[in-house]
Amino acid sequence: MPDPIKPVIVGSVRAGIGPAGARLDEDLLAGLNEPQREAVTYRGPALLIVAGAGSGKTSVLTRRIASLLRAREAWPSQILAITFTNKAAGEMRERVRGLIGDVAQGMWISTFHSACVRILRREAEQFGFTKNFTIYDSGDSRALIKRLVKEHEADAFGLTPASVQGRISKLKNELADAESFARSANLSDPAERVFAELFADYQRALQRANAFDFDDLIGQTVYLFRAFPHVADVYRRRFRHILVDEYQDTNHAQYALIHELTRPPGDGGTLLDETEPASLTVVGDSDQSIYAFRGADIRNITEFERDYPGAKVVLLEQNYRSTQTILDAANAVIGNNFDRKDKKLWTDVGLGDPIIGFTGYSQHDEAQFVADEVEALRRRGIPYSEMAVFYRTNSQSRALEEIFIRAAVPYKIMGGTKFYDRAEIKDALAYLIAVANPADELSVRRILNRPRRGIGDVTETAIARYAQEEGITFRDALANVSALGVGPKIQQAIAQLDAVLAEATAIMLPASGEVAAPTSVTAGLTVLLNKSGYLDALRRSKDPQDEARVENLDELVAVTREFARGNPEGTVLDFLTEVALVSDADDLDDASGTVSLMTMHTAKGLEYDAVFVTGVEEDLIPHRISAGEPGGPQEERRLFYVALTRARKKLHVSLAMTRAQFGEVSAAMPSRFLQEIPHALIDWRQSPGDVNSRGGMKSRALNGRPSTGSGTGAGGGWSGGSRYGDDLVPLPKRERPAGDLTKFANRIPAKVRDNGDLELAPGDRIRHDDFGEGRVDMVTGEGAKRVAHVRFDTAGPKKLLIKIAPISKL
């Protein structure tokens, strides 16, 4: 990517507000309200735009950039705009281009991670890396850490790969490194000492592999800037206008990076250097901070004015996205978070439709409601592409998928990095990495015996030992098979692998002077997959899944072709970088349109005409794990708030009474957040109370297998009280006796049915509201998941969730 650093024209930067500039701005300001105009036109060292959900912040940001360029206050190359996702970056670039045309070329609009990769590729040689470094995604890191944990036998100290990885990541987000950790840690605790060693080893391994993990991309760039001020100055002079979106979700390392970039260049340097620090614009909404779990520090926004004295603050509170009903619900929910600046979104588009609520018996039942409703909306003219379904955890997507496939609703799952997580794709990428960055031992080890070449642990260790003795890389050791002292068959296999890698290297990384052909990545990958025998092995296999793997690899080859089309000069490294940093395949919404399924986190920054928020249950949202974390429940509430505010016109909230996870069914309760939405705003198609009523409510689940736990007519039961922590008020107690369960709209009954710890033993006779009398065969499970296996006199054998089934002991 040619991107020469253009000289900064000192002094001209601030001069743009002339009469011409003002005139030029008029069309950019069209349709903006007063605060929005101010946010576009304000000029000064620092600007904080507090932008509520749907307040048009993207519009403001893009117009701000456009006006800077239009008035010649800045060259495109002087602008650095940071967004949260690659997708958002692409959209912003498009919108700026739409405003002022191709002048926009040369701007850096990217994520923190992409921007840092660009910087690091240029500067890697400054500190012991080479510019063909590779990027470890979380899976790669985990694999490496797993090996280290094993080597150190760290599990004896209660250190799991996951916990080590999480801790290292947290530390890196705080800009701590292995040494600084070791200095401050309590090393008399053996577990701490082992962890410190792991951390140091991990970092050494990364360095040896010429690789950065996600957190390093940011952290090492900060380190680079601090250790080499002359390098930092290059970027400080270059970037005159820095804009950061979603500022509430920046972590300390990212904050430090921005801080480094907005220092005056040549700190205390030459006399003539009067370059001012870059101007900084940040946009954020503390109510939408949902990434504290990965180190986002809300203080970055709340203390912005302290960090940048004299900063201008602009508040955007008018919402242009949703109906008043949706906003009222969202405002009411978020209002339950204490410790927040009160901010009320408003709109002038009117009340709109009520929120639609639905309670299913099971997650399939719930999914069926969503599918039906999607179809109904479609018939009323809302395109699929304007509908989205949100859930808290990725695993919830499965039930939705199953029903959507059955109902022939076109959908796509956003965000899940599934494709690039598949084993065969990772293998193929490891082949590419082995060529692009031979120092990356992890990748070479990965492909060593893939396909099966008869190279096992023993041989692998032999190669590693040989490499160490000779002081060469693992990759280079492969070229010296005869010295390894392994059998001729294995020698032959290794030599073959070495030859294939060499051939691909010649294609993708031709000797200096020559330029690789645009198709080099495609050609190289094809060679690797074919001549390594990888594809052959899959084709020969009788495992039916391997057929799909071949197709996936074809798909990957197609991706390289697509990449070549978009980046004629792109190298293998560019390709690998893109793959590592682009999470979802950034599908452009195709014309036919599909419903989007995604987690609530992924939903941030997006908007749809119709939104389905599913699984609104306790232990899911707020997630059970969040209860133990400081600020957890509040963050969950913000997450729910983000989900609600994505909807323009139609908002649906739904839940299931029973949810299967771990293959076991257990009873679920409505989320406390539901209770926080004013009842009058929700029109319950089927409220948690209804689900218990005996009158004519049948399971809508298509699979209709009554054996999946509760049977068809399981009563809805939500136990109130007791389980509430956090800052909430317990659900109001219902006065009516259980049994009188006619619909009462817009109320979530606190206690519809709860058999509590009704004891049942084999042999007991029971009566079920629907199935009549029967005899208990056995009881399995525990607590809320206790299941009675009952043989009914007339209805036959059923499995029932004891806690909520409409049964009584005789």
Place this chain on the structure above:
DNA sequence: GTAGTTCGACTTTTT
């Protein structure tokens, strides 16, 4: 060294 089997743990969210 490999293939097949059983057992266990596991699911929070992402660049």
Place this chain on the structure above:
DNA sequence: GTCGAACTAC
């Protein structure tokens, strides 16, 4: 209900 790791049998 799924994925991976450990174990066993060739």
